[in-house]
Amino acid sequence: MSKGLRLSERWFQRGLWLVALVFAAFLIGLGGKVVDNLHYVEKPITAEQFIDPVQGPQVQAALSAAEKKLKDANDALEQAQLAANVASNNYRTARETFDNWLRTRQVTARPEQDPELIARNRELDTLKAAERKAQGEVEAQQQNQLDASQAHDRAQAQWNALNEPAIEAAAKAARAAELRVFLYRLMLTLPLLAVAAWLFVKKRRSIYWPFVWGFIFFAGFAFFVELVPYLPSYGGYVRYTVGIVLTVVIGRYVILALQRYLARQKAAEAMPEEARRETLSYDTALARLAKSVCPGCERQVDLKDPALDFCPHCGIGLFDRCGHCTTRKGAFARYCFACGTPAQHVGPVSP
Structure with a gap:
């Protein structure tokens, strides 16, 4: 300022x-x-927009059905494995009890215990058959789970064949939309x-x-x-x-x-000094002098030097004498600071 x-x-x-x-x-x-x-x-872009409208819902429905079937098969397999574990534990417990009883009978060798021996053997056979049946159910559920898993993999592969190109197309469209939005902003x-x-x-x-x-x-x-x-x-x-x-x-x-x-x-x-003064506004000249630069050529000058009256670079007058009291003053000042007499050479009044 x-x-x-x-x-x-x-x-x-x-x-x-x-x-x-x-x-x-x-x-x-x-x-x-x-x-x-x-x-x-721009409208939001999703991969579903680039999936075949006929095949897409069909493959998606098949994949959802395969996922449900696989989940059901996994649940049934877990139940069958739990039942097989229970049957196996029952048989093992009964077998340990029978072995203990059998050792006791061998020691006592009492014939009246033969019917109980037959009954215990039948009970073990029944438990063993239950265990085998439970294990067979596990094997059947494992087969169902394998079939469901393979069917799910096939459905997933079909979906990937449709979805992966759609994802690439959506990414390409998103980049194009991003560029268009950038161009709008630009x-x-x-x-x-x-x-x-x-x-x-x-x-x-x-x-x-x-x-x-x-x-x-x-x-x-x-x-x-x-x-x-x-x-x-x-x-x-x-x-x-x-x-x-x-x-x-x-x-x-x-x-x-x-x-x-x-x-x-x-x-x-290259212009005469008077013409150069006419091109300089009063405020511009004061602003440049305040920075210790010549108002004409804007090069540094030592304004504190009392012997310096003209710019050594361009020759424009920096100081002169008041025509009334001969006090040394700034050549661009409008009035003499010593006596208030209007200066003889000043720049234009308008900034």
């Missing part, structure tokens, strides 16, 4: 910068909502950036500069911040390509701007 500004003008300038920031904040909030909701333009933000560049070049010094700068902040944020998370990856090619393009465009603009600036400075330094 220039030291030549009045105190109230400085506060007005700060207030206008606040207006620019608030304006940019509201624009950024609105733009963020728009950019974030652009993905609703078509929205890129014109904003172009308008912001035009406003920066043409209107940044107009009386409505707070709104100009607010829009510039908004456009820059929308393009360089809000757009970045939505850049498709593609191995980083898009990001690197966008970075290269932006670097080339901005670098070219800076190079051409530098060349134009040097050409203007060279042409200005």
Whole structure:
């Protein structure tokens, strides 16, 4: 902010910068909502959309039936195995009891116990038959489970044959949709950036500069911040390509701007001093002098040197004498600071 500004003008300038920031904040909030909701333009993509509408439901139904049959077979096998374990435990317990009783009978050798021996043998035979029957049920359920498992594998293979190409097609369509959404966002933000560049070049010094700068902040944020998370990856090619393009465009603009600036400075330094003074505004001259640079050529000069009255680089006058009191004063000052007499050589009044 220039030291030549009045105190109230400085506060007005700060207030206008606040207006620019608030304006940019509201624009950024609105733009963020728009950019974030652009993905609703595209319909959600699922693999089911790419499965054959005739074969898909049939294979899916067969797979569901096979899964249910396999579950039922597993449950029946578990029940059969549990029953077989119970029958085996019953027979083993009865066999141990019979063996103990048989050893006792051999010791006593009592003939009246022969009918009990026959009954116990029959009971063991019955338990053994139950155990064998339970084991046969287990074997049958194992066969059913194997058949159900193989049928499920065949149904799963048929479903995979339909589903895997559909998944690939859905992924390809999703990438295309992602790119389209990115292009929608780019078509929205890129014109904003172009308008912001035009406003920066043409209107940044107009009386409505707070709104100009607010829009510039908004456009820059929308393009360089809000757009970045939505850049498709593609191995980083898009990001690197966008970075290269932006670097080339901005670098070219800076190079051409530098060349134009040097050409203007060279042409200005070739002009007579009075004509050069006419091209410099009062505020610009004061701002450059406050930075200890020459208002004409913008090179560093030692303004504290009392012997320095002209710029040693371009020859423009930096100090002169008051025509009334002969006090040494700044050549761009409008009035003599010692006696208040209007200066004889000053720049234009308008900034």
